[in-house]
Amino acid sequence: MSNQGALPISRIQQVGLILVMLAAFTEALTVAFNIGAIMTRFGATGAEAGFVATSQGLCVALAALTGTRLISLHSARKLVAIGLVLVAVGHALAVLATSIVMMAAFQAIGGLGTGLVVCVVMATAARTKKPEMTYGWINASVGAYLSILALTVPSVLVFGGYKAAYGFYALLAIAGLIFLPAVPNTRAPRSPITAEPEGSVARDGVSTAILGSKAGLGSKAGWIALVGMGIFFFAIAGMGAFIERIGVKADVALQTIGLMFFVGGILTIVGPIAAGIVGARFGSTRPLVLVGSLMCAAAFGLALGGNELSFLVSIPFWIVLPALLTPSFLGGLAVVDPSGKLAGAQPAFATLGGSMGPITAGAMVDAGGFGSLGWFIIAVLVIALTLMATAALQADRMRAPRPV
DSSP: OOBTTOOOOOHHHHHHHHHHHHHHHHHHHTHHHHHHHHHHHHTOOHHHHHHHHHHHHHHHHHHHHHHHHHTTTSOHHHHHHHHHHHHHHHHHHHTTOOSHHHHHHHHHHHHHHHHHHHHHHHHHHHTSSSHHHHHHHHHHHHHHHHHHHHHHHHHHHHHHHHHHHHHHHHHHHHHHGGGGGGSOOOOOOSSSSOOOOTTOEEETTEEHHHHHHHHHHHHHHHHHHHHHHHHHHHHHHHHHTTHHHHHHHTTOOHHHHHHHHHHHHHHHHHHHHHHHHHGGGGTTHHHHHHHHHHHHHHHHHHHTSOSHHHHHHHHHHHHHHHHHHHHHHHHHHHHHOTTSHHHHHHHHHHHHHHHHHHHHHHHHHHHHHHHHHHHHHHHHHHHHHHHHHHHHHHHHHHHSOOOO
16 A cells, blocks of 8 residues: 655655654563563562553553644654653653652653654654555564563663663663654644545545545544554553563573563564565455464463463564554554554554553452463453454455446
């Protein structure tokens, strides 16, 4: 799928967008290790450690929702700069935290910055010529970065502890400011549908007249699907936050778990690029069904498999599968709403759901153990994927060839 009224963006600008997002998103990518570090540092329960991730995630969602309005009023570069500063301040203050409440408050500050940066990046990506490909490169870069972090963060925690880790995150956010000049200095359009002449082609074979006639239905489908994506990331974050704890109970070394995260990150480099290349060729619905089924199988292997092998094998799949799904799903949202505002709101729903995952999963683990968590996550995934299918089906209908 391509957009002939697309935002012109150079390779350098695309790389700049990716790098500033990674700088802001570092801590969120290593939540499985951070939960354990917080529990050790403060002597916290699973629910208390989950509360920290929840407070941060709620602020990410708030900032991302606010950002969908700000991106039409202020330049992307300005918003990214503000976001990175907030991320750096939040992590730097976290080093000084002496209680769970203080930690949650400081991470909330960082969450505001993360949400703002991710909103800007995702909304800008939706306006590029080939959004599926752009999202594929974004997710591939996240995979490469996760591979590096999977080998780095466990060592930082082992040798420097909690304070060293959050100091590391703060420094990376500050380093992100170096790439600020490469961020496109543009604003998002105010209208939900790009202003092109009636009957002109906006996206492969989809005229603006068709887009206009589908705008109301597409918008409803998009918002329903975003709710589903929020629930999807509720499941991802809930299980993901306790992978390290599940491994510890099974006597798996922290470095071994980190190695499996590294493998998952490597797969995430290749997978999303492939998903971006095939793009709209397979639509949005079929990838949703396939990836969703495999996600349920991975959840079973992590929490219910009953042995170390199934646990370790499932980790890379749990990491790479959401990255495979995102390009096609967000590409579908870009069909439903070419302005990019639905895609810009996606981080809000993803992180709002994700923020509730760790605290709910922590309470579930405290009450019923990891087996109960596994069945709960599988049920949640089924509900989420059903809601996400509304936009996927709508986008595939809009892509379908029309009689002349």
